[in-house]
Amino acid sequence: xxxxxxxxxxxxxxxxxxxxxxxxxxxxxxxxxxxxxxxxxxxxxxxxxxxxxxxxxxxxxxxxxxxxxxxxxxxxxxxxxxxxxxxxxxxxxxxxxxxxxxxxxxxxxxxxxxxxxxxxxxxxxxxxxxxxxxxxxxxxxxxxxxxxxxxxxxxxxxxxxxxxxxxxxxxxxxxxxxxxxxxxxxxxxxxxxxxxxxxxxxxxxxxxxxxxxxxxxxxxxxxxxxxxxxxxxxxxxxxxxxxxxxxxxxxxxxxxxxxxxxxxxxxxxxxxxxxxxxxxxxxxxxxxxxxxxxxxxxxxxxxxxxxxxxxxxxxxxxxxxxxxxxxxxxxxxxxxxxxxxxxxxxxxxxxxxxxxxxxxxxxxxxxxxxxxxxxxxxxxxxxxxxxxxxxxxxxxxxxxxxxxxxxxxxxxxxxxxxxxxxxxxxxxxxxxxxxxxxxxxxxxxxxxxxxxxxxxxxxxxxxxxxxxxxxxxxxxxxxxxxxxxxxxxxxxxxxxxxxxxxxxxxxxxxxxxxxxxxxxxxxxxxxxxxxxxxxxxxxxxxxxxxxxxxxxxxxxxxxxxxxxxxxxxxxxxxxxxxxxxxxxxxxxxxxxxxxxxxxxxxxxxxxxxxxxxxxxxxxxxxxxxxxxxxxxxxxxxxxxxxxxxxxxxxxxxxxxxxxxxxxxxxxxxxxxxxxxxxxxxxxxxxxxxxxxxxxxxxxxxxxxxxxxxxxxxxxxxxxxxxxxxxxxxxxxxxxxxxxxxxxxxxxxxxxxxxxxxxxxxxxxxxxxxxxxxxxxxxxxxxxxxxxxxxxxxxxxxxxxxxxxxxxxxxxxxx
Numbered sequence: 001x002x003x004x005x006x007x008x009x010x011x012x013x014x015x016x017x018x019x020x021x022x023x024x025x026x027x028x029x030x031x032x033x034x035x036x037x038x039x040x041x042x043x044x045x046x047x048x049x050x051x052x053x054x055x056x057x058x059x060x061x062x063x064x065x066x067x068x069x070x071x072x073x074x075x076x077x078x079x080x081x082x083x084x085x086x087x088x089x090x091x092x093x094x095x096x097x098x099x100x101x102x103x104x105x106x107x108x109x110x111x112x113x114x115x116x117x118x119x120x121x122x123x124x125x126x127x128x129x130x131x132x133x134x135x136x137x138x139x140x141x142x143x144x145x146x147x148x149x150x151x152x153x154x155x156x157x158x159x160x161x162x163x164x165x166x167x168x169x170x171x172x173x174x175x176x177x178x179x180x181x182x183x184x185x186x187x188x189x190x191x192x193x194x195x196x197x198x199x200x201x202x203x204x205x206x207x208x209x210x211x212x213x214x215x216x217x218x219x220x221x222x223x224x225x226x227x228x229x230x231x232x233x234x235x236x237x238x239x240x241x242x243x244x245x246x247x248x249x250x251x252x253x254x255x256x257x258x259x260x261x262x263x264x265x266x267x268x269x270x271x272x273x274x275x276x277x278x279x280x281x282x283x284x285x286x287x288x289x290x291x292x293x294x295x296x297x298x299x300x301x302x303x304x305x306x307x308x309x310x311x312x313x314x315x316x317x318x319x320x321x322x323x324x325x326x327x328x329x330x331x332x333x334x335x336x337x338x339x340x341x342x343x344x345x346x347x348x349x350x351x352x353x354x355x356x357x358x359x360x361x362x363x364x365x366x367x368x369x370x371x372x373x374x375x376x377x378x379x380x381x382x383x384x385x386x387x388x389x390x391x392x393x394x395x396x397x398x399x400x401x402x403x404x405x406x407x408x409x410x411x412x413x414x415x416x417x418x419x420x421x422x423x424x425x426x427x428x429x430x431x432x433x434x435x436x437x438x439x440x441x442x443x444x445x446x447x448x449x450x451x452x453x454x455x456x457x458x459x460x461x462x463x464x465x466x467x468x469x470x471x472x473x474x475x476x477x478x479x480x481x482x483x484x485x486x487x488x489x490x491x492x493x494x495x496x497x498x499x500x501x502x503x504x505x506x507x508x509x510x511x512x513x514x515x516x517x518x519x520x521x522x523x524x525x526x527x528x529x530x531x532x533x534x535x536x537x538x539x540x541x542x543x544x545x546x547x548x549x550x551x552x553x554x555x556x557x558x559x560x561x562x563x564x565x566x567x568x569x570x571x572x573x574x575x576x577x578x579x580x581x582x583x584x585x586x587x588x589x590x591x592x593x594x595x596x597x598x599x600x601x602x603x604x605x606x607x608x609x610x611x612x613x614x615x616x617x618x619x620x621x622x623x624x625x626x627x628x629x630x631x632x633x634x635x636x637x638x639x640x641x642x643x644x645x646x647x648x649x650x651x652x653x654x655x656x657x658x659x660x661x662x663x664x665x666x667x668x669x670x671x672x673x674x675x676x677x678x679x680x681x682x683x684x685x686x687x688x689x690x691x692x693x694x695x696x697x698x699x700x701x702x703x704x705x706x707x708x709x710x711x712x713x714x715x716x717x718x719x720x721x722x723x724x725x726x727x728x729x730x731x732x733x734x735x736x737x738x739x740x741x742x743x744x745x746x747x748x749x750x751x752x753x754x755x756x757x758x759x760x761x762x763x764x765x766x767x768x769x770x771x772x773x774x775x776x777x778x779x780x781x782x783x784x785x786x787x788x789x790x791x792x793x794x795x796x797x798x799x800x801x802x803x804x805x806x807x808x809x810x811x812x813x814x
Contacts, residue, residue, distance in 0.1 A: 030353070033228045067335045085345050103388070216272070254296075254297070336372070403435065637672050716783045787807045
C-alpha cells in the first residue's frame with residue numbers, strides 16, 4: 001500500500017509541475033542520483049570562479065540546471081554531515097557528535113565504536129517502500145561495526161569502504177581500511193586497492209565510476225527506479241587520481257583528482273541521456289564539508305572568498321558547491337539564492353519519490369522542489385554545530401557567531417592551521433571565545449569573508465540579533481540530543497578503567513542554554529559491580545574529569561560514549577523469564593566467571609531468547625539478536641578477553657576469526673585486546689594468495705582458507721568462533737604421505753611440516769571448522785595457544801575432537 005500511495009503522489013507531483021513547465025510524464029517514479037564529494041570546496045569548480053576552469057562537465061551541469069551559491073553542510077566534518085544527509089536531521093539529534101570536549105569535532109575512525117543508530121530512518125529505507133533499488137558507491141563513514149553496515153540500513157548494494165583511505169598501516173596494531181562489495185570484504189586500501197602516496201596514482205575513482213554506470217544500466221534494464229548515492233573520496237587527503245589524469249591539472253595533484261571526478265560525472269550524465277532517462281532522473285551535486293585548508297595547496301582545495309575551511313564553522317568550513325540537474329523539470333541556467341542544507345536532500349528526495357518524511361521525529365531538511373521548480377524562496381535558519389555546541393546561526397543574510405574558535409594554540413604552534421593566511425583579530429581565535437551575550441554578526445551579502453562584524457550599537461545589529469535570538473531559543477527549547485556516538489578514548493584511561501563501571505560523562509553545554517546528551521540507563525546488575533580503587537579521579541578524554549569508567553569495547557563508554565542505543569522497547573533481558581524445561585548452562589570458571597557474574601547472566605539470557613534455542617543445528621545460524629543488543633555482545637567480548645588475559649598474558653600475537661560469525665567476533669575481540677586479527681573463511685571468500693584445507697561435515701566436504709602471508713612462523717594465535725558443536729564426521733586414520741615430513745589430516749591436500757607448532761594429535765576423528773582452522777594455522781607454522789567460543793554443546797563432543805588443543809567456552813549446554 002505504501003508503494004501504491006507513493007506512486008500516486010509522485011504522479012500528482014509531476015502533473016502539477018508539468019502544468020507549469022509543459023513536460024511529458026515519465027512512466028515510472030523518477031530516479032535519484034546524489035553526488036557527494038569529499039572535502040571539495042566552494043571555489044573548486046569553474047562555475048564558482050576557479051581560475052583554471054578545469055571542470056567542464058560540472059560547469060555544463062550547472063548551465064543545464066540550477067546553481068545554489070548558499071548551500072551548506074550540516075557539520076564541518078565528514079561523518080556528521082553524511083549522517084545528516086541520509087537522515088534529514090541535525091547531527092546533534094542523531095548522536096553524531098562527541099561529548100569528550102566542548103565544541104570538539106569527531107568522526108568514525110577505527111577507534112570509535114559508535115555509528116548510525118537503528119532508531120534512525122535512512123533515505124534508502126524509506127525509498128524502498130516506493131520500490132526503489134538503492135546503492136552506495138564509495139565512502140560510508142557512519143560506523144564500521146557490523147550493526148552499522150549500509151545493507152542493514154536500507155541499501156541493497158554497496159561497493160566502497162566504511163572509512164576514508166587513510167594509511168597504510170602495519171596490519172598489526174592497526175589494520176588497513178577494508179573495501180567491501182555488499183557483505184564481503186574484497187580487499188583493503190594499499191593492498192588489493194593500491195594507492196601510491198609518492199605519485200598519487202590510484203584507480204579507485206575509475207572503479208567507482210564503473211560501479212555507477214553498471215548499476216544504472218542494470219536498473220534501467222529491470223525498469224526499476226533507483227537511488228544511487230555516489231560518495232567518492234579522491235579529493236580527501238591523501239588525494240589520488242588514475243594515471244591518465246596525473247599531471248593534467250594546472251592545480252597539481254588535487255586538481256588532477258577534481259578533473260577525474262568531473263570526467264566521471266560527465267560519463268554518468270551522458271549515460272542517463274543515452275538511455276533516455278535523463279528527464280526522469282533527479283541529480284544533485286555537493287560536498288560533505290569545506291576544503292581542508294590544512295592540506296592545501298597540494299592536497300586540499302579552495303573555499304573561494306570564504307573564511308577558513310574544514311573543521312571550522314566559518315563559511316569556508318560549511319558552505320558548499322551545489323548543483324541541481326533534472327532536464328525538463330528544473331529550468332536550465334538558473335541560480336537560486338535559497339538557503340539550502342545537505343539535510344534538504346533527504347526531504348527533497350522523498351518528495352521526488354512521492355513520499356512524506358517521517359512524522360514521528362523532528363526533520364530539519366526542507367523540500368527544495370518549490371525552489372527548484374517554481375523559484376520560490378523559503379525563510380529558514382542554518383545552524384552551525386561543532387560537536388555538541390551551536391557555534392553560529394545564519395538567518396537570511398545575517399550570520400551570528402555565539403562561539404569562535406579555529407583550533408588550539410598547541411596545534412597551531414605545531415603547524416596545524418585551519419585558516420592559513422586568514423588571521424582576523426577576535427574572529428579566527430585559537431581559544432574558545434564565547435559571544436553568547438553579544439554575538440558577532442556579519443552581513444554575508446556585503447561581507448562573505450566574515451571580516452567586518454556589525455557594530456553592536458547599530459539598529460541593523462539589534463534587529464538581526466532579535467530575529468536570530470528568537471529562532472535559536474525556539475530551536476533549543478525543542479531540541480532532544482541523541483546519545484553521543486563519536487566519542488574517542490584516551491588510551492591510558494581506557495587501560496586504567498577497563499574493569500570498572502559508572503555512568504557516562506555528560507555533554508558540555510552549548511551556547512544559549514544547556515544541551516546535554518541523555519545518559520543511557522545502565523542495568524542494575526552492571527551498576528552493582530564495584531569500581532576498582534584508585535581510579536575515582538581518572539583524567540578523561542578531552543581533559544574532562546570523571547569517575548570510574550564502565551567496561552566497554554574497545555574503550556569505556558564514558559570515553560567511547562558510542563554505545564549504540566538499544567532497540568526501542570524494554571531490554572530483551574530486563575525481565576527475562578526462562579522456561580524451566582531448558583537446561584541450565586554449565587559454566588567454566590577459568591577466568592573467575594560464574595553464573596553470579598552479571599555479564600555472563602546477560603549473555604546467557606540473550607542466547608536463550610533466540611527463536612531457535614536450543615536446537616543445536618540452528619542455534620547460532622543468525623546471531624543478529626546478539627549483535628542488535630550492544631550490552632550482551634560487548635559483555636561476551638569482555639568475558640572472553642578477560643579469560644585470554646589471565647590464561648596467556650601478553651603472549652598472544654593474533655586473534656583468528658573463524659568463518660562468518662568469527663568474522664564478526666574475531667575483530668571485536670582483537671580490538672578489545674589491542675591485537676591484530678586474521679580471518680579464516682570458507683574457500684573463495686578471501687583475496688590474494690591463500691592456503692586451504694579440506695574437512696568433513698555431515699553433509700559432505702568443505703574447505704577453509706587463510707591468506708598465505710597472514711602470519712609469520714612461530715606467531716601465537718587464538719582461534720575464536722561462536723559455537724563448538726559436533727566438529728564433523730569421523731574419517732579413517734590419517735596417514736603420513738610418503739616423502740613428506742609432516743602429517744595429513746584426513747582429506748587435506750597439504751601436509752603439516754613436522755616442525756610446525758601444531759600438536760600431533762590423534763587424527764582419526766576429523767572435526768569440523770575449528771579443528772580444520774588449527775590445521776590450517778599449522779601449515780603457516782603458527783602456534784595455536786587456544787580455541788575459544790561463546791557456546792559449547794557438550795553432548796556432541798566437539799571438545800574431544802580438538803584433542804590436545806586447549807579450549808574455552810563461556811557457556812556449555814547439553
